[in-house]
Amino acid sequence: MADESTQSIVVDAPPADVMAVIADFPAYPEWANAVKSTEVLDELEGGRAREVKFTLDAGPFKDVYTLAYDWAADGLRVDWHLVKGQMQKAQQGQYLLTPEGDRTRVTYTLSVQLAVPMIGLFRRKAEKMIMDIALKELKRRVEGA
Template identity: 65%
Template structure:
């Protein structure tokens, strides 16, 4: 079982604006570091993606993988799980949004287990970099700074 990492960030926008950027998978290559291509494979009746294929090229780590998404009815959270991957054995993650004065607190949780062996220290550092890059990219995109 993969260890779980959590980070949070404050974004100066309403939760609905933040979730709209999270749900816009076609735009991920424009702001999410390392992602070269995304493709929605299946969507719910309301248009939200259920299954998405990602092509990642983050230097030494390259992968094509598919995630299954579960969107909360209140619009304040989304979680996902790996259903297909080459370099990853498992991936579970979520974004939890909470309205706060001046915007939204975004909590990002991620647990990844790779098929290639990696020393724990390097794996934790890589997870921190991935999460930090994703959260800062999300903030720039939502706040219109990219």
């Protein structure tokens, strides 16, 4: 991924619990504040989502977009890329889960290319803000706080 941003957070739960929350797309609007709705468009055998449509409202940034997911067999990584979007030309991302005893380090990597040009510095700042909020909301959801 070119011009990607990466952040990590430690969650007080095993990787399977963290991945279960990441994979539960219908529940995103309950805990991910900017996500207004989700729709699983296609599933893999076993029930994991292959394609998901999101409606996002993050203040000045609103978008409806579809992401395609690739789930690692070991349950410790999920990658995704943009299939189509209104405001985005490209998006690539990854959650990597690293067990640390009874806890899990969640590393989130994201690269977004908007349809409208944006200075790289501002784009990276926006990516970091999105990731920071997403990781904190994920941690709160998994830990049940």
